[in-house]
Amino acid sequence: MAAINLSIRDAARAASPAALQRSGSQAALRIITGLAALVSFAIIFLMLFFLIAYAYPAIRFNGLAFFSSPIWNIGNQYGSGVTTRNGFSGPPGASFGALVFIYGSVVTALGTMVIAVPLSMMVALGLVYRVPRRIRPLANALVELMAGVPSVVYGLWGLVVLVPWIGGVLAPWVTKHLGAIPFFGGSAGSGNGFAAAVFILALMVIPIMVATTRDVILAQSASLFEASMALGSTSWQAMTWVVVPSVRKGIVASVLLAFGRALGETMAVLMVCGAAINTFPQNFFSPVNTIAAVIVSQLESALTDATGMAQRSLAELACVLFIITLLVNVIARSIMRGADRREGTKA
Amino acid sequence: MAALTGGLAPKSYVSRAWWALSIACLVAVIGILFAIFAFVLARGVPALKPQLFFTPTHGIAGGLSNAIEGTLMLVLIGLVMVIVVGLGTAVWTVEFAPPWGKKVIRFMVDVLAGIPSIVVGYFLYVALVEEAGWGFSLIAGSLALAIFMLPYVVRAADVALTNVPSALKEGAVALGARPAMVVASINFPFALPGILTGVLVATGIGLGETAPLIYTAGWSNYAPTLAPTHSPVDYLTYVVWTYISQPFEESHQLAYAAAALLMIFVFLTNLLARSFVEYKFGGNRQQ
Numbered sequence: 366m367a368a369i370n371l372s373i374r375d376a377a378r379a380a381s382p383a384a385l386q387r388s389g390s391q392a393a394l395r396i397i398t399g400l401a402a403l404v405s406f407a408i409i410f411l412m413l414f415f416l417i418a419y420a421y422p423a424i425r426f427n428g429l430a431f432f433s434s435p436i437w438n439i440g441n442q443y444g445s446g447v448t449t450r451n452g453f454s455g456p457p458g459a460s461f462g463a464l465v466f467i468y469g470s471v472v473t474a475l476g477t478m479v480i481a482v483p484l485s486m487m488v489a490l491g492l493v494y495r496v497p498r499r500i501r502p503l504a505n506a507l508v509e510l511m512a513g514v515p516s517v518v519y520g521l522w523g524l525v526v527l528v529p530w531i532g533g534v535l536a537p538w539v540t541k542h543l544g545a546i547p548f549f550g551g552s553a554g555s556g557n558g559f560a561a562a563v564f565i566l567a568l569m570v571i572p573i574m575v576a577t578t579r580d581v582i583l584a585q586s587a588s589l590f591e592a593s594m595a596l597g598s599t600s601w602q603a604m605t606w607v608v609v610p611s612v613r614k615g616i617v618a619s620v621l622l623a624f625g626r627a628l629g630e631t632m633a634v635l636m637v638c639g640a641a642i643n644t645f646p647q648n649f650f651s652p653v654n655t656i657a658a659v660i661v662s663q664l665e666s667a668l669t670d671a672t673g674m675a676q677r678s679l680a681e682l683a684c685v686l687f688i689i690t691l692l693v694n695v696i697a698r699s700i701m702r703g704a705d706r707r708e709g710t711k712a
Numbered sequence: 713m714a715a716l717t718g719g720l721a722p723k724s725y726v727s728r729a730w731w732a733l734s735i736a737c738l739v740a741v742i743g744i745l746f747a748i749f750a751f752v753l754a755r756g757v758p759a760l761k762p763q764l765f766f767t768p769t770h771g772i773a774g775g776l777s778n779a780i781e782g783t784l785m786l787v788l789i790g791l792v793m794v795i796v797v798g799l800g801t802a803v804w805t806v807e808f809a810p811p812w813g814k815k816v817i818r819f820m821v822d823v824l825a826g827i828p829s830i831v832v833g834y835f836l837y838v839a840l841v842e843e844a845g846w847g848f849s850l851i852a853g854s855l856a857l858a859i860f861m862l863p864y865v866v867r868a869a870d871v872a873l874t875n876v877p878s879a880l881k882e883g884a885v886a887l888g889a890r891p892a893m894v895v896a897s898i899n900f901p902f903a904l905p906g907i908l909t910g911v912l913v914a915t916g917i918g919l920g921e922t923a924p925l926i927y928t929a930g931w932s933n934y935a936p937t938l939a940p941t942h943s944p945v946d947y948l949t950y951v952v953w954t955y956i957s958q959p960f961e962e963s964h965q966l967a968y969a970a971a972a973l974l975m976i977f978v979f980l981t982n983l984l985a986r987s988f989v990e991y992k993f994g995g996n997r998q999q
Contacts, residue, residue: 391890391891391892393892394803394808394891394892394895395804395808395891397800398800398801398803398804398807398808399804399808400800401796401797401798401799401800401801401803401804402800402801402804402805402809402813402817404797404801404862405801405817405820405821405824405862405863405866406820408824408859408862409820409823409824409827412827412831412832412835415835415838415839416831416834416835416838419838419843484737484741487733487734487737487738488734488737488738488741490734491731491734491735491737491738492738494731495731495734495735496735496738504738504742506986507742507745509982510978510979510982511745513913513916513917513920513978513982514749514920514975514978515919515920515921515922515949515952515974515975515978516920516922516923517920517922517949517952517953517971517974518748518749518752518920518952518971518974518975519748520952520953521752521952521956521967521968521971522748522751522752524956524957525751525956526751568741568744568745568748571741572745575741599723599724599726599727600727600731601726601727601728601730601731602723602727605730622826625826626826628828629826629827629828629829629830629831630828631828631829631830631922631923632922632923632949632953636953636956657828657830657923660830660834661830661923661926664834664837664927676838679834680834680838683830683831683834683835686828686830686831687827687828687831690826690827690828690831691823691826691827693826694822694823694826694827695823697826698819698822698823702819
């Protein structure tokens with residue numbers, strides 16, 4: 366395709382000397398569009414450098430305690446004087462420890478994947494091989510529509526329907542009857558917490574994962590499946606032992622992308638997570654908090670900090686989330702590119 | 713084996729059981745998601761009274777006119793930025809970029825799509841609202857949305873422009889068209905359906921975003937002004953998020969109405985986007 370699809374530049378070179386003489390207007394177009402192309406770089410790097418520069422005083426003030434302390438306390442706002450550490454000042458008694466939020470982000474995203482990955486795989490396989498041809502466009506359209514629903518809508522449902530159900534029915538039952546299993550026992554809580562967050566996040570990432578997995582499987586040529594069937598395997602065996610392994614890189618990439626999405630999702634989690642501060646989840650129903658959610662819920666109180674250190678510490682949190690998701694995304698995209706070349710799929 | 717026993721081989725039953733499970737998962741997932749949408753629409757549509765469109769919110773109740781106007785303003789201004797930058801990026805990537813340039817741009821755009829919305833929101837809050845001193849503003853809010861919508865437009869335009877037949881472009885150049893003219897009169901018209909699809913999908917994304925707007929667009933109970941800075945802008949997702957946590961029935965009604973309106977907007981943009989593309993569903997994979 367690339368070989369056939371000549372660019373305007375190539376065409377102009379091949380055309381006539383007259384066309385080459387007009388290269389002035391070509392240069393202008395080239396520079397203008399080139400500048401536009403620089404914007405996405407500029408955004409990413411500006412964001413990274415600006416956030417790190419802004420958070421720098423907090424990085425020095427908090428030190429390694431940021432990653433090891435579970436206590437987030439903006440200190441005494443009414444006392445006099447400031448605490449100075451490493452040359453930077455914060456409110457007296459302040460402790461900006463992000464361990465609870467970092468841990469919360471990782472466990473909720475992992476919990477989400479435990480539910481969403483098997484379900485998405487089953488749904489994608491069914492969608493590709495078992496949904497009748499006539500209703501397939503409808504099923505595909507539904508999946509894509511679901512991926513576009515705003516996260517506050519999921520959050521709304523979570524808050525009004527899911528949380529009361531977990532708090533009133535599921536959690537009391539589970540803690541009573543299955544309490545002997547680790548993380549199932551203990552306080553049933555109000556419904557706001559880990560279980561609600563994970564359930565909502567799973568519903569949000571399933572459509573995305575189904576769509577990408579479906580595309581990866583569809584892009585693989587049908588001959589592998591047919592050859593496997595011809596050798597006497599059942600359609601399920603052909604699918605799970607031949608077709609799926611042949612596109613495993615594309616599938617791993619789609620799972621990682623969904624993981625990045627779950628790490629960064631803000632609103633729906635914020636609405637159902639219970640906003641835990643200074644405490645780790647004790648069981649599946651305990652309140653949790655994630656980096657993304659805490660940035661929203663803590664900014665208002667951070668603004669009361671006259672030294673600005675609380676706000677800079679939130680920027681440090683944003684940096685941590687940014688770097689984690691950047692890594693997850695870069696790894697996922699690299700795997701996907703590799704998969705494009707080696708597996709011959711178009712993910 | 714199958715021939716000897718006269719029935720299906722045992723492995724066929726296993727295969728059928730797995731497929732049945734797969735279909736059960738499909739039905740369950742679609743069912744649950746459907747239940748969510750049905751719930752929100754069932755509560756929200758009856759709450760959508762005509763006067764909501766003409767009264768602004770005040771305190772815990774009122775209408776949604778300010779939020780609707782604000783949402784549309786933020787998305788439209790964001791779209792203008794995104795279309796200019798996104799189409800420029802796509803034209804450069806397809807027409808001028810060396811092979812490594814194509815790879816780098818596509819990679820960067822993909823990475824941009826994966827950045828959490830709250831990180832973008834907090835960055836713009838610190839940079840524009842605080843440091844630049846613009847306050848909660850239309851510019852900060854639309855920029856936040858633009859950063860979100862950019863990858864969708866670039867990807868769609870990239871694919872659409874790549875698929876423009878080179879014979880058409882060569883013909884135009886051979887007839888003496890300047891590069892800018894080729895882009896304007898050959899590339900864009902041919903790629904228009906694909907680009908429009910991308911723009912509409914991006915619109916749907918922009919309409920539903922909340923996190924990047926909370927600390928950039930701010931919130932007020934008054935109709936948004938066209939002032940680019942120092943004037944907060946209202947938006948629908950904020951109503952859903954905050955009014956559902958109020959203890960009053962009127963506030964809940966408003967939150968449901970805003971949620972239903974958002975879903976209707978998103979469904980409409982999605983349907984419109986779909987009408988521009990011819991989908992291929994891999995029909996030969998049915999066995």
